[in-house]
Amino acid sequence: MDRDTLEVDVLYVGAGAATLTSAISLKRKLKAAGKEATILVLEKGEEVGHHQLSGAVMDLRALRELEPNFDALGFPHDGEVTDDELRFLTKGGSHALRGALLPKPFHNHGNRIVSLYRVVRWLKDLAEKEGVDVYAGFAADSRLEENGRVVGVRMKDMGVDKHGQPKSTFTPGMDVKAKVTVFGEGPRGSLAKKLIAERKLDSGKNPATYGTGFKEIWEVKQGIPGKVIHTAGFPLLEGGQYGGGWIYGLKENKVSIGFVVGLNYGDPRFDPHAAFSRWKTHPFLKAILEGGTLVRYGAKTLPYGGYFAMPKMWGDGFLIVGDSAGFLNSARLKGIHLAMKSGLLAADALYAAIQKEDYSDGTLAEYHRLFEASWAKEELYEVRNFHQCFEGSGFWTGSLRAGLIVLSGGKLLGARRGAHPDHTQIRRLRSGEDGQKASNAAAFDEKLTFDKLKGAYFSGTMHDEDQPAHLKVLDPNICATRCREEYGNPCQRFCPAYVYEWDDTSRQLRINASNCVHCKTCDIADPYQVIDWTVPEGTGGPKYVDM
Ligand code: SF4
Numbered sequence: 001m002d003r004d005t006l007e008v009d010v011l012y013v014g015a016g017a018a019t020l021t022s023a024i025s026l027k028r029k030l031k032a033a034g035k036e037a038t039i040l041v042l043e044k045g046e047e048v049g050h051h052q053l054s055g056a057v058m059d060l061r062a063l064r065e066l067e068p069n070f071d072a073l074g075f076p077h078d079g080e081v082t083d084d085e086l087r088f089l090t091k092g093g094s095h096a097l098r099g100a101l102l103p104k105p106f107h108n109h110g111n112r113i114v115s116l117y118r119v120v121r122w123l124k125d126l127a128e129k130e131g132v133d134v135y136a137g138f139a140a141d142s143r144l145e146e147n148g149r150v151v152g153v154r155m156k157d158m159g160v161d162k163h164g165q166p167k168s169t170f171t172p173g174m175d176v177k178a179k180v181t182v183f184g185e186g187p188r189g190s191l192a193k194k195l196i197a198e199r200k201l202d203s204g205k206n207p208a209t210y211g212t213g214f215k216e217i218w219e220v221k222q223g224i225p226g227k228v229i230h231t232a233g234f235p236l237l238e239g240g241q242y243g244g245g246w247i248y249g250l251k252e253n254k255v256s257i258g259f260v261v262g263l264n265y266g267d268p269r270f271d272p273h274a275a276f277s278r279w280k281t282h283p284f285l286k287a288i289l290e291g292g293t294l295v296r297y298g299a300k301t302l303p304y305g306g307y308f309a310m311p312k313m314w315g316d317g318f319l320i321v322g323d324s325a326g327f328l329n330s331a332r333l334k335g336i337h338l339a340m341k342s343g344l345l346a347a348d349a350l351y352a353a354i355q356k357e358d359y360s361d362g363t364l365a366e367y368h369r370l371f372e373a374s375w376a377k378e379e380l381y382e383v384r385n386f387h388q389c390f391e392g393s394g395f396w397t398g399s400l401r402a403g404l405i406v407l408s409g410g411k412l413l414g415a416r417r418g419a420h421p422d423h424t425q426i427r428r429l430r431s432g433e434d435g436q437k438a439s440n441a442a443a444f445d446e447k448l449t450f451d452k453l454k455g456a457y458f459s460g461t462m463h464d465e466d467q468p469a470h471l472k473v474l475d476p477n478i479c480a481t482r483c484r485e486e487y488g489n490p491c492q493r494f495c496p497a498y499v500y501e502w503d504d505t506s507r508q509l510r511i512n513a514s515n516c517v518h519c520k521t522c523d524i525a526d527p528y529q530v531i532d533w534t535v536p537e538g539t540g541g542p543k544y545v546d547m
Helices: 017-032 061-066 116-130 190-198 272-280 283-289 336-356 366-372 375-382 395-407 452-458 476-486 521-525
Strands: 005-013 039-043 083-089 094-097 133-136 140-146 149-155 158-160 166-171 175-183 210-219 227-233 243-249 254-262 293-303 318-320 471-473 500-503 508-511 531-533
Touching (some): 005 017, 005 149, 017 039, 061 336, 175 190, 175 336, 190 318, 210 272, 210 521, 243 283, 254 283, 272 283, 293 452, 293 521, 366 375, 471 508, 476 508, 521 531
Parallel strands (some): 005 039, 005 175, 039 133, 083 227, 175 318
Antiparallel strands (some): 083 094, 158 166, 227 243, 243 254
């Protein structure tokens, strides 16, 4: 098959906060030194920003380093945080911690409330102004290697029907070759996952662990601009899962609400989306949302593992940045500033490599050295055991341990705590448990709460249905036999978009791949690890405008 080949100096896979920041910074450094290099950023979404989802209250530290004049350059935001609190929800009431009682990770005064979609669009414009090429609608399907060195990526073939046969529109995916390839595909990136596993980049590290999160934008009767509320407690205390929620006041009577659950929960009948829905029915949430309208819905995973779970982030011909490398502070529920910092550090390392014309493991290790000396390392190291505190312990014990870590700035409980891969934490069904029913089922009233299909609709998700399913179930027989009996096909519950559905007639699991919002939860949480999330044709997926 004839494939076109494009050659560039530096290739970024994924257009997010980390990669775009890195591309801008690198281009500026090269320009200042009178050097030229071709820099390309590839994005699988139809438009840059469509696959970006975050809370988001943004710490501005890395943004200031990238562009101190960000406000003068029209940095998009929904205002500064003027009021913040942590609210503990009981079944029918709530108690707030504010001011001096508010734990440090929840201090947000001075941070900006943003839409990551708009921030990333702004970064894309800056990058293009600097001369970086940014192409959307191109899904990187596999990595290219020569003599053990990463030399680029192959794009997904377009125009293949659902049986794998070429259609009249068939176009072979192009090969994009680069001196160095930077993977920034978000949490559990499909290429980064294989790269990490095949090269054992996680050897000696804690396993990567994740949370799965939901987000909705609402137009409400009475806005709360500038207010940031994080919640703990209801409805997770009943089942002992780890997680919590947020409510951020946006401009124009809009609020961003969200809810995150650690994927290390045990009950195979637990449904994270049902927990999110039940959370919205709490009187405190109801008072804010009632009478309002849902504007958008989305879901994504968050890399919770922290410092000890970060893989080796460099090698011959490649770097890994942002969520793909675990740049997230799970105590603060913040990752954008760390992702941007990883991009800045990568740019410094790439600049040094370009000067030496050497893209080997030894030269690119500069990225690691810079990280270890940076404030990003300091911040992540302080909470290095935070998430592990909640593994295998209830909310109260976990909170007590995590509180000691936060109060002591990471000095107490400092010895490395281990962790287990999330998919090993789910237990088998117990005798008498109905594996086809959620243990925390929610009712959907179409006013406050909506089923997953309605959610997928509000995510704007679209895929060409006549293409091979991008969710590869490596052994479908396991789904129909062992998984059904032992776990009740938990993918039906942990998927936020109703992709997996048990079909009683065929006695098989049906996969509605076109609903997929690319959150990667199934790839992480499937107890048998037979689900492999791969990229669909470019442009497919959610359209998270303004999320
Ligand atoms: Fe997320 Fe997997 Fe469901 Fe897609 S199929 S929405 S990646 S859980």
